[in-house]
Amino acid sequence: MVALSQLGIELGPLLAGFGIAGVIIGFALQDTLSNFASGMMILIYRPYDVGDLINAAGVTGRVSHMSLVSTTIKTMDNQRLIIPNNKIWGDTINNITAEHQRRVDMTFGIGYSDNIEHAEAILKSIVEAHPKVQALPAPTIKLHLLGESSVDFIVRPWAKPEDYWEVYWDITREVKMRFDAEGISIPFPQRDVHIYQTTK
Structure with a gap:
């Protein structure tokens, strides 16, 4: 920043541009960061695992894949649904197969x-x-x-x-x-x- 100032470049518009770009990028990544944070919580607390039959985000099915941003569920009628993790973590999670009875x-x-x-x-x-x-x-x-x-x-x-x-x-x-x-x-x-x- 000092070097640019010495070259005579106005830093005010440049900083304003960076600020606007940061706000735009922040809004664009808001859902992704929320899914990432929810994915971290799911991986830490493990309310379900691959192979479990769950009811979450209004969907009932068996977990076939988990990542930091989404969970893939195969429904009972063999549909594959990819659900963002923030939809799951922000709702009630019913792990149907967690208990043996x-x-x-x-x-x-x-x-x-x-x-x-x-x-x-x-x-x-x-x-x-x-x-x-x-x-x-x-x-x-x-x-x-x-x-x-x-x-x-x-x-x-x-x-x-x-x-x-x-x-x-x-x-x-x-x-x-x-x-x-x-x-x-x-x-x-x-x-x-x-x-x-x-x-x-």
Whole structure:
């Protein structure tokens, strides 16, 4: 700067130009630097790793690649999404496969005229018979709610994360088949409409 000044070059416009250029470059790199900082935090705290099934930034899928600026996720329907790290770090991160067990939450309703003990015994036998339902923790099968149109049971077995949907679908299918075979109704919402006719 001293040498340029000695040569007679005006430093004011030059410094102003550098300042404007710095501001422009700073704005241009703002998202990149934010992604870089978020990537550093992800690498330090390791909320997920390659191969984990996660839900983050509104996306559910398996992590296939990680870098300092983005995370690549392969969705369940085999789409590849590249998500900026600041979108992930600034949101809730749900690592689905971090734990070795996952609770499967289901609700089944029966009619008010159906036998509660019979329905509860059927649900218990279905859950205990499934090979991928874990014995510990013990499954929860309880009468939960007296709804408008049904008596609702909660059924909550435990399974490995990779077996979650298989257990959910198998039990749901078996409950429908067993309820039909045992004469237990699965009600749907109903309304009683009363029509009154008046004469003038």
